[in-house]
Amino acid sequence: MKDIETIDTLDQLNIDLQGDVSSPLGFIAGGLHAGLRRTRKDFGWIYSTTEANAAGVYTLNRFKAAPLIVTEACIKNNQVLQAIVVNSANANACTGEKGLQDAKDTQAWVAKQLNITQQHVGIASTGVIGSFLPMDKIQHGTEHVMEEQYNHGEYFNQAILTTDTATKHLSVQVEIEGKTVTIGGTAKGSGMIHPNMATMLGFITTDANIESDTLDGCLRESVDESFNMITVDGDTSTNDMVLCMANGQANHTTLDASHPEWHKFEHAFNFVSQYLAKSIAKDGEGATKLVTAKVKGAITTEEARKIAKSIVSSSLVKTAIHGEDANFGRIVAAMGYASDSIVPSETFVTLAKISVVDEGMSVAFDEADLKAKLQEDNIVIEATVGQGNGEAAAYGCDLSYDYVSINASYRT
Amino acid sequence: MKDIETIDTLDQLNIDLQGDVSSPLGFIAGGLHAGLRRTRKDFGWIYSTTEANAAGVYTLNRFKAAPLIVTEACIKNNQVLQAIVVNSANANACTGEKGLQDAKDTQAWVAKQLNITQQHVGIASTGVIGSFLPMDKIQHGTEHVMEEQYNHGEYFNQAILTTDTATKHLSVQVEIEGKTVTIGGTAKGSGMIHPNMATMLGFITTDANIESDTLDGCLRESVDESFNMITVDGDTSTNDMVLCMANGQANHTTLDASHPEWHKFEHAFNFVSQYLAKSIAKDGEGATKLVTAKVKGAITTEEARKIAKSIVSSSLVKTAIHGEDANFGRIVAAMGYASDSIVPSETFVTLAKISVVDEGMSVAFDEADLKAKLQEDNIVIEATVGQGNGEAAAYGCDLSYDYVSINASYRT
Numbered sequence: 001m002k003d004i005e006t007i008d009t010l011d012q013l014n015i016d017l018q019g020d021v022s023s024p025l026g027f028i029a030g031g032l033h034a035g036l037r038r039t040r041k042d043f044g045w046i047y048s049t050t051e052a053n054a055a056g057v058y059t060l061n062r063f064k065a066a067p068l069i070v071t072e073a074c075i076k077n078n079q080v081l082q083a084i085v086v087n088s089a090n091a092n093a094c095t096g097e098k099g100l101q102d103a104k105d106t107q108a109w110v111a112k113q114l115n116i117t118q119q120h121v122g123i124a125s126t127g128v129i130g131s132f133l134p135m136d137k138i139q140h141g142t143e144h145v146m147e148e149q150y151n152h153g154e155y156f157n158q159a160i161l162t163t164d165t166a167t168k169h170l171s172v173q174v175e176i177e178g179k180t181v182t183i184g185g186t187a188k189g190s191g192m193i194h195p196n197m198a199t200m201l202g203f204i205t206t207d208a209n210i211e212s213d214t215l216d217g218c219l220r221e222s223v224d225e226s227f228n229m230i231t232v233d234g235d236t237s238t239n240d241m242v243l244c245m246a247n248g249q250a251n252h253t254t255l256d257a258s259h260p261e262w263h264k265f266e267h268a269f270n271f272v273s274q275y276l277a278k279s280i281a282k283d284g285e286g287a288t289k290l291v292t293a294k295v296k297g298a299i300t301t302e303e304a305r306k307i308a309k310s311i312v313s314s315s316l317v318k319t320a321i322h323g324e325d326a327n328f329g330r331i332v333a334a335m336g337y338a339s340d341s342i343v344p345s346e347t348f349v350t351l352a353k354i355s356v357v358d359e360g361m362s363v364a365f366d367e368a369d370l371k372a373k374l375q376e377d378n379i380v381i382e383a384t385v386g387q388g389n390g391e392a393a394a395y396g397c398d399l400s401y402d403y404v405s406i407n408a409s410y411r412t
Numbered sequence: 413m414k415d416i417e418t419i420d421t422l423d424q425l426n427i428d429l430q431g432d433v434s435s436p437l438g439f440i441a442g443g444l445h446a447g448l449r450r451t452r453k454d455f456g457w458i459y460s461t462t463e464a465n466a467a468g469v470y471t472l473n474r475f476k477a478a479p480l481i482v483t484e485a486c487i488k489n490n491q492v493l494q495a496i497v498v499n500s501a502n503a504n505a506c507t508g509e510k511g512l513q514d515a516k517d518t519q520a521w522v523a524k525q526l527n528i529t530q531q532h533v534g535i536a537s538t539g540v541i542g543s544f545l546p547m548d549k550i551q552h553g554t555e556h557v558m559e560e561q562y563n564h565g566e567y568f569n570q571a572i573l574t575t576d577t578a579t580k581h582l583s584v585q586v587e588i589e590g591k592t593v594t595i596g597g598t599a600k601g602s603g604m605i606h607p608n609m610a611t612m613l614g615f616i617t618t619d620a621n622i623e624s625d626t627l628d629g630c631l632r633e634s635v636d637e638s639f640n641m642i643t644v645d646g647d648t649s650t651n652d653m654v655l656c657m658a659n660g661q662a663n664h665t666t667l668d669a670s671h672p673e674w675h676k677f678e679h680a681f682n683f684v685s686q687y688l689a690k691s692i693a694k695d696g697e698g699a700t701k702l703v704t705a706k707v708k709g710a711i712t713t714e715e716a717r718k719i720a721k722s723i724v725s726s727s728l729v730k731t732a733i734h735g736e737d738a739n740f741g742r743i744v745a746a747m748g749y750a751s752d753s754i755v756p757s758e759t760f761v762t763l764a765k766i767s768v769v770d771e772g773m774s775v776a777f778d779e780a781d782l783k784a785k786l787q788e789d790n791i792v793i794e795a796t797v798g799q800g801n802g803e804a805a806a807y808g809c810d811l812s813y814d815y816v817s818i819n820a821s822y823r824t
Contacts, residue, residue, distance in 0.1 A: 063748035063756050063772065094744060096773040129741030130774025236749035238741075315727070319816055329541030329650075332506060336475035337648035344475050360475065361508040362542025404731055404813050 019171020022153030023184035025207035025249040030151040031159030034141030036089035043141035044159030046084045052245035054081035055216035059240035065093035067123040070103040079212035084122035092125040093238040109142035126199035164189045168279040177252040187276040202242035209248035210255040226273035230395045232284035281395040286402030298390030299341045305392040310338030312396030322398035324374040328356035343386040431583020434565030435596035437619035437661040442563040443571030446553030448501035455553035456571030458496045464657035466493035467628035471652035477505035479535040482515040491624035496534035504537040505650040521554035538611035576601045580691040586680045589664040599688040614654035621660035622667040638685035642807045644696030693807035698814030710802030711753045717804040722750030724808030734810035736786040740768035755798040
C-alpha cells in the first residue's frame with residue numbers, strides 16, 4: 001500500500017503502517033475464532049482501560065442493521081464507549097425485533113464480562129443479511145473477550161475481515177503541547193461477502209483529550225472526504241459504520257477548534273480516515289488498480305464530489321481502466337451526467353497526467369505513452385469543470401472479471 | 413424476444429414484430445455502407461413523402477453531441493421533419509465548432525439530395541467520442557440517400573446498430589375513426605461501442621394525424637416509462653436521443669387528448685416505446701437475462717422509479733442474477749439506499765414470484781425452487797415499499813463476464 005501512502009507525501013506525520021486501533025495509550029484490541037466461520041477469526045474487540053468519548057457515523061441505508069440501531073442509540077444517549085465488539089460472517093440485518101434483542105444480549109454479555117456499563121459497549125456486525133446471529137457462538141466469543149492470549153491488535157484487524165485480501169490499519173502520531181498523541185485506525189473493506197452484502201467498517205481510536213461533540217464534528221467532516229468518497233460498486237450496505245473512541249490518556253488540555261494545535265490533530269485524523277478509505281477502495285473485490293478522480297472548478301464542493309464519484313463509479317470507466325484502455329470519452333460522459341453545473345467549454349481532463357480533453361474537446365495524445373502510464377497501479381484522473389471553487393477527490397477501483405466471478409454465484 | 417412481447421399480452425394490439433419505422437404510410441427507410449465501418453452498413457435514413465410533425469427527447473448529458481444540438485434546434489424552431497439520417501461508428505461528440513459544422517453540412521447535403529428544407533433534416537450519430545466525422549464518407553452516404561437499391565427498412569435497422577446483437581423494431585396498428593393507424597419503431601441499444609460510448613437511439617414514425625405539441629407530450633410521457641426506465645450500466649450517453657415523426661397520412665381528424673379514441677393511440681404508442689426499451693435492456697452488453705423490477709406502495713411515482721431503477725442498476729443484484737443466486741439481501745440493500753421514503757416494516761419483496769422479504773424481514777424459501785426459477789430468461793422482482801400510490805417498473809439485465817470482456821480493452 002506504499003503507493004497509497006505516497007499520495008499524501010506532503011503530510012509531515014509520524015506514520016506507522018504497522019499500527020492500528022490498539023496503538024494509542026490505554027487501548028487493547030483482540031480477536032478470536034468463535035465459530036461463525038469455519039476456521040478464521042470472526043469475533044473481535046476494542047477496549048479502552050478508561051471510558052472514552054465516542055462518535056459514530058452510520059449507513060444511510062433505510063434497512064439499517066440491528067447492531068447499528070443499538071450502537072447509534074447508545075452513543076447518542078451517552079457519548080461514551082469503553083468497548084466495541086465486532087463479529088464477521090453475519091450482518092444481523094433484516095432480522096427484526098429478534099435481531100435487536102440479539103444485539104442487546106451481546107452487549108450485555110460483554111458488559112458483564114468486562115464489568116462495564118452495557119450502554120458503553122458498541123456492537124458491529126458484517127456478513128449474511130437475513131439470518132439470525134448464532135447466539136451460542138456469539139456468547140462463546142463474549143466469554144473469552146479480553147483474554148490475554150487473544151489480545152493482539154492484529155487479531156482484531158483479521159477478525160473483522162470478509163473478502164478483504166489484506167488487513168487495513170495504521171497509526172499516526174502528532175505532538176500536542178509537547179505530548180505525543182496517537183491516532184490508530186483499522187477498517188474492513190466493501191468486498192461483498194458470502195452470500196450477501198458489502199460492508200465497510202471503520203474504527204478509529206485516539207488517546208487525545210477531546211470532547212465527544214468535537215470528536216463527532218471532526219469525524220463527520222473527515223468521513224465526508226474519505227469513507228464517503230470511495231466506491232467499489234456503488235452499493236451501500238445496511239451495516240456500514242465508522243466508530244471513533246478518544247480516551248484522553250495523552251493528557252493534554254482539551255482539544256477543540258480554538259486550540260492552537262487543533263489543525264495538527266485534525267490533519268492527522270483526516271490522514272487516518274483517508275488512508276483507510278483508500279485502502280478499502282484499492283482492495284475492492286477483483287480490483288487491480290486504485291482509481292483516483294480529482295475534480296476542481298465546480299460551483300460547490302458538493303457538485304465536485306458528485307462529479308468525482310460519478311467518474312470512479314462508472315462501469316465504463318472502471319472496465320476501460322481495467323483494460324488499460326485510454327477511453328477518455330467514458331470519463332467525459334460520466335462527468336456529463338453527474339452535474340448540470342459542468343461547463344463543457346471550460347472542461348479540461350487529464351488521464352494519468354496526460355491531457356485528453358481541452359475546453360470540452362478531445363485532444364490528440366500519444367496512445368503508446370498513455371497506454372504505458374495506464375499499466376500503473378494508481379490511476380489518477382484530474383478534471384476541471386469550470387471556474388468555481390468546488391474541489392473534491394473520489395477513490396475507486398477497476399472492474400475486473402474477478403469482480404463478476406466473486407459475485408456471480410456463491411450460494412450454489 | 414417473444415418473452416418480452418408476452419410481458420404485454422394484455423394489450424389487444426395488432427403487433428407486427430417484422431415491422432419498423434418504414435411500416436406507416438408514406439415512410440421509407442434505408443441504409444448503406446458509407447465506409448465508416450469496415451463492411452457493415454453504417455449510414456441510414458428515414459424519409460416521409462410529406463412533411464411530418466416532429467418531436468424529440470435528448471440526453472441530459474452536459475456533453476451533448478453536435479448532431480443532437482443541431483437536431484434539437486431544428487425541431488424546436490419548426491416542429492417538422494421530413495428526413496432523419498443516422499451514422500454509426502462515430503458519435504461526433506466532444507468535437508466543438510467543427511463538429512457542429514459537420515452536422516450542418518451533413519444536413520445540407522441530405523436536403524439538397526432530397527430537395528427538401530435543410531431545417532427538416534434530423535441528424536443522429538453513434539460511435540467514437542472525440543473524433544471528427546470522416547466527412548468524405550458521410551458525403552458519399554448522402555449522395556446515395558434514398559436510392560432505390562438501398563431503400564429497405566431492415567437496412568436502416570441494421571445501419572444504426574453498434575454492439576447490439578440483434579435489430580430492434582416493430583410496428584403496431586390501431587383503428588382510429590375506422591381508419592388504420594400504424595406506429596413503427598426502430599432502436600439501437602446501449603451496448604458500449606468501440607472504442608467509447610454507450611448510445612441509445614430510438615425512432616418512432618406514424619401516419620397518425622397529430623400536432624407536434626401533442627406528439628411531444630405523448631413522447632415525453634412515454635419515454636419516462638420506457639427509455640428512461642432502462643439501464644445497462646447506468647451510464648448516460650452524450651448521444652442518446654428519441655425522435656418521432658407523424659405525417660398524418662392515415663387521414664383521420666387531428667388526434668389529441670380530447671379525441672374519443674386518443675387512449676387507443678396513446679396506448680399503442682406507449683407499447684412501441686416499451687417494447688423497444690425492453691429490447692434494449694435485454695440486449696445490453698453481455699446480458700443473458702432481462703431483469704424487471706416492479707415497485708409499488710411508494711409515496712410518489714418518482715420515488716417508485718428511483719427504487720425500481722436502483723434495483724436493476726445494482727452491480728450486486730446484476731451479478732447475483734447472472735449467477736442465478738437468490739441474493740435477496742442485495743435487492744433489499746439496493747432499495748434501501750435509493751429512497752428515504754421506504755418503510756422497512758411495510759416492505760415486501762418477491763423474487764421470481766417467490767416471497768423473500770416480508771415486513772422488512774427475510775422469510776424462509778425453498779432454495780431449489782427459487783434457483784430453478786432464476787434460470788429463466790426473464791427475472792421479475794416485485795417490491796412493495798409502503799402504502800403510497802407510487803408505482804413504477806424498471807428494466808435492466810444481468811452483469812456477466814462478457815460485459816467486462818466487451819468493455820475492458822478494445823483499442824489495444
